[in-house]
Amino acid sequence: MLAHYIPLFFCLAVCVSADGWDDFTNNLATDLAPLITLFGERITIQCLSESTSILDDIIFALAPLGVLTAVVSAIRVCGNSTLRAFIGRAQEDPGSVERELLSCVSDSTAEIFSDSGVSRITGNPKILEVVIDENPKNDGMLDIKKVREIAKSNSPSDLEDDIRPPNLSLNKGIRRRTQFWFYLAAIFGVGLQAGVIIFAILTVSRWAQAFQKNGHAVDSYALPMFIIGTALLALGMFFCALVVERFSAKHYFPMPSGSSRVYWVQPGNQMVGDQVFPAFVGRTDKGAIYTRSVRHRSPDKLWYLSKEVWLIHIVALTMIGFVMQFIGQRGLHSSVTLAQLGSTMVMTAVRTSLRAQRMHEDDNMLGRDQKMVSNGGHELDWLAFSLMKIQSFEICPITTSTAQNSEETPHCIVQNLIKTRQRLRELAGLHWNETSIVKAAEKLAQAIYKCILLEPGSQFTLNIPIEVQEEKTSETMREVFEIPISIDKNYKSYINIFEPILGLYVWSIKRANPELDETCQYSFFKAFRINNKNAHQKRLLLRKWINAVSFTDQAQQPAKFLKRCQTFGNTKSSTGIQGNDDDVLITVTSSLYALAAQDIFTHIFSSMSKHFKNTSAGTYISGFDESSFIARNGNLESAKEAFINAGLGDSVEAALCILPALYDRQLIPEISLNTCELREQIKEFVKAREYDKALTMSEWLCCLCDYEQVERSLVEYGFLNLQCLMDPYFGIRGTSFEYIAAIVNPTAENRSAQLSYDLLDKLASKPQKEWWEKFRKEMHWMAIGICQYQAKHNLQESTGQLLRSVQTRLGPGSPFNEIDPDSEFTALLHGALLDLWFGTVGWAVLDDEYVYQKVLDWLVENDHSLILEWLIIQLTGNVFPRFNEEKITEMASFAASKQYNNVIQMLARHIERDQSLQGEIVSNLALQGDAKTLEMIFGCWEEAVLTTAREIALLRAAGNKQLSVIEANIQHGVNLHACDSTQETALMKAAANGDAASVTLILKHIYPVNIDTCNVEGDTALIMAAALGHARVVEILVDNGADVNRTGKGGRTALMAAISVKSLPVVRYLLSRNADVHVQDYSQATVLDAAIYVGFDGPWKEGCELLEQAGATRGLHQRK
Template identity: 25%
Template structure:
């Protein structure tokens, strides 16, 4: 609890977790009842460390152990015990439990599938390991050497952890993969390791016991750290292997992740594995090329996960890990990987080996781009130029150019999702040196609403707010300028900064207000754009709307909290800007929202002075009707009447003289 309190943002002085206790009446014909028993922890003393009544815990543990021995004759001294993998038998029946066991927990002891009868009750997480029940394959368990009291104590710890983890929003800490002599690699989390050390230091069991208690609990609470091959720590470890020409180790590590991951973590890891195979096959080192080819052929032969679970020592039920959806997904992956590998390799023997699995120059359909097969062929060839050639390939055309846009169209419109993501990884690498390259790619992807392409770039660390060098615009601001509502939404949904500024400090909201894009202003406000930000000149979105006479936008901004009286660096307010452009309806709106009518710029000019200078009788009359001060003077000493006389505008002169009493 001391450890969890350090990680949590919540300040607690007391904490309580509850044990569910099944009470059997003396009359065995009556059904048992379930009661909850609370155990209290609190901070005390100068160091505010957490304490618990050890006698109470000892009493609960003793009573529980005694009741198990009393109620179930299979619990006897020396009887081997098994711990469930999961928080209940239902968890232990899932392929998901098998995956996170082999990813986070497995060190020495293999999990085994046994009869559900081995765990006697749904509220217990362990049971006697009975050989007569070992042939059925229903739930996943791990056989232990722990005595009954230790297993019961671990269950108490799991009950505590289930409640205590509610204080955390995320686990945090560093996540990595470490080499292991026994299991090739092991998943590592600095925070999980600290919990394990607490467990071991207090004699609750071994490291494997600790992980069996901690990892399923974190999984149930949604706190188990993400661990897939696209994470920066894993990519850095891959690059270190490559620097040392340890391609086998790098590829084995990513294959290890593919075997043990699920859902998005599996998808990301498979994509990175495929891209690393592609890099290996293009490497000048012959050993690297051979290792890449071997891994590709292995993937074409069989799903890496199925291959792994087929070869583990403890059998699994028929069809384990082999769902139709997964088979279809793996089939698409290997089809695109095989096509790319066939186009990369120059070895005829390797080509024939790949052809035996259906990979060849025509194993992917050329398809169409915008309904054209000719455009699709240009896109296909551009993809091969990027992915089937070495990184130092010289292009005989401008990059990025029309063929590169067609490459993006080809993989996106023909649903080649793996080629798309490999192409984005390649382009992200180029863009790290040439930001304008990435700006153009992001604008293309946003304009075509290619969400997958933008998401793939973001996962590779690409800044979606990259600015092009000439005008300093971001892809989001360019989409606003082009009034592409869907492109704006696409970028924002993938992580673009809604308040991201240009070199001049202009935000997307300011741009939309200036350009008169009402629907986009509505979208930005709905998604949380900050209303009162100022650009490098001190102008706000409201000021840009006032200057452009976009009254509907100005009204919307005011309704969403825009400050009507903020001044720019030269003292201009929205009212002053509207007056300078003779926008009568805008002035009426701003005055109705409490705009200060006599605000002055740094040179002392007021809205009334600007209206007089502009020879605009309607604005002068409106401002005077709202009691504008005709006696205000600018820095040079002149009044609004002086401005009207300088411009020789008789209507304004007459109005101002009357108001001045001249």
């Protein structure tokens, strides 16, 4: 402030017209010096607003500057509207007074960090203020509290409400010196002001001749007026400072420990009013005393006088003191005035120097990360990294091992890091809910919660594998973070769990990839990974499940994954990590936050899918042509709906996140023509005579098959075309010819414009050239053969016309004659094959062999494997009255006897499609004891089908004494406790048949031994064997622990059952094994009663004698 008067001083020095020193000093010193004392507004306001103690007030009052400002400030702070009217501030907002003059903060006045330091503003900025003990506890966690928590025990109870806005200037903005310097400044000020007064006294009393006023001694009033005025002025300035300083209450809190600091976290891009403030993270020194200044209204009365009266007295005291000092200075020698001016300037410099050290740019701990942190709202993530000394935080890519392994590593750093970030977010409160991280976490929580609802009542633990790297070392530590999940909770309860993980993950990515900016937000790609599939298979899979997918072309622009992220990257990034050759990269539209949230969702959904029980969700194809076909599955659609409705991403991104988990858990099938549900869907189209849709869909599926499935799918597709040829409607047959022509002869003339293409060109996975040529040739043979057969047996003009059209497009003649043109036998077999195909042949004998056997021999010997499979599909899929399940069973046995393994494999593959047919054929083979054929068929089936099939075979074989079948199934681990609809097990059936060998074999391998299991009527295996008189079986069962007194149907025992068939050996044996002869059935009849009434020809004498010898008696109702 004094600097503003320096130019004026020189101007006056140049312009002065006095000749002597007195004239100059009288014009300058005696007039200007008091004016300087009177004003000095900005420095005075600064000192008043930063006063926190009486010592500050004393320093302020010594050799004061800004008298008028101090008086006005006292009135502004403590005066009523009437007093404020005298200074032109009657309607002044109290907030502006707080902002300018007080050190306190309140709901209307706050402090905020800016680029230039601490600014006092009107509003309520978002600033987190916490106390952190940087010395970790035994578990590695940091103790983090809010300032109010340490203030409760050291402050009045009403302070907690006022402690929300932080005092930044008193604790961080000003580097306050130690109290020593304040005491030194006060002593210096007292000495300086006393020195001026002593100097004035000496100029009057001792050196009067040297310090005369205009050649005469100074007036007698001057010295007393100066001394009294100076004292009154200092006292008045002290009271002015005191009333301003005491209007805000100061509280001082020691840190809980010597390692504790106060941290401030200010979010970036924060707008308060019309200003935008940057991100800031700062802290105090360890163990520093924390100062809190809050608004405190003084009592209305003091010593029976109102505060307005006291204020008037203070103002009067100050102004009277200033006037008296001014008059006294005018009467004294000008050197006294200059001395007072000098003391004022010196004390002003002293007061300023006490708080001259302010906050520097380096005090913002964010440093170079400030812009990056501000743009993403990562202040809490940055602080968590800093506190835990972490370099990186990475979500591991999804793999089977990480998804299934939930064992924790010995490290706890991941747990502690997430809990620290979670604690910071908890203390930040609701003021931080508008960040991009919180919004993405809320969407993630909604998506996860909706997926949880797919399995109602489930409670399980979700696993997220995380890797962290510490700053001190390059060691990477992996830990599985576990999240307990319950459907009873609301989705909002999971936001606080996911938000810290998401924030740390995104910040780690941004920190490792500083080149990411706003221009890169929508240039991302995502990797699609599924275990045990190559890149080609993954692309085909996506084209089946996603209608419109955009693949990133790595040939034109090599794509690199972001550092610290192995699942997605940015096309504009040139410093990332090169992916694997098997990675399939998909262009996505989501932001970095959404993609990071999707990574977490992928892991959580993978963990969650282990608990899904709905493995039979329907799979089907929707759409009406190749451009709209898309595979759908109940599990996938439910999860996608939850994902999309939560706003976590679009349908493409949902499929990328969900499909890997569902495939790994086998919750969705492979999509091809061999998929059971899709075959049923195509069958429904055929039944509804929607052949064009069936053929188009089948062709679409063939085009998207991989190399392992394409040949089998083409076989199914070829059969569907041949099946359409058999339709009685001419138009449908004509349509099928167009599709067949795309296979057999795509270059034929007179083709339909809509179907003028080569199927081979459309296939994404080309079959082997030799196989394709064979497929075309045998497709040609069958198409011509079926048309010739129809023309022969159907003399309609349209049929002959169609045959001529087919021969024109596909080629004339009978292609079967190419094998042996002169052989009548070949022609005969050709006809027999078509008879079998159309179901018009029975079991006619040809050269002492059935026709079908000759046909099979001919097809196998000439390697017509495709025609052979089409025939088997036709026979197993359309069971004719003349070719029923028994005939198919005989065909299987014949193929097994001839070692036609490929025939067995085809039969097994196509029998598997029809559960009813499958059960019948397995039953027939088991009843016949054909273990060899059964094992050949079982060797072709999947485990899920095989389990049921073996149980059927076991039960049927046990019921028909087929020991070889029983033994073969036992060797393959069949469930010996399996039972049929009557709850009868294989043991019961073998016992009922008297099959001692089978019973012995089963008892040898069954575990646990539950020999007394009952059927639906309540009988055990022992009772059933006794009821049929199988003595040897009864002995085996009893020797193996069967209960001879166990009751069954009607309350009968095994002894009663043996008596009912008059089996004396069984009765004698059971009595020898302590069978109870006194037991009664439900009609209260004993075993003796049963022997008496066993037949129509009177009592069974042998049995009665044997029972009476054993002590048997009649029942009570019989005695009457």
